[in-house]
Amino acid sequence: MRNLKMKKTTTKPIKRKCYSCGKMATKPYVYHVVPPHQHGIDLPVYSKSAPKTDRLELRGGKKVEVYNYCNYECKIENPPTVR
16 A cells, blocks of 8 residues: 655635724625616626626726725724715
8 A cells, every 4th residue: 555645735814904903814804885786777688607707806886895804893993984
């Protein structure tokens, strides 16, 4: 029987900077601001096989804003400024 060495894959945890206090958090509280649907704009017909666009890649009035906080209490202290 051969001796196989198991390769240990260690990945560093992803850290995000808090929007309010500036601390680094490994498991941040993420808050998304999604713009409302604008009437009068024709929506494309949904197709399951169509290429999908990432929410963060949208531009203009469809852009989604993402805020990272270290915890929920930090979000309550300093809420995001909504345009």
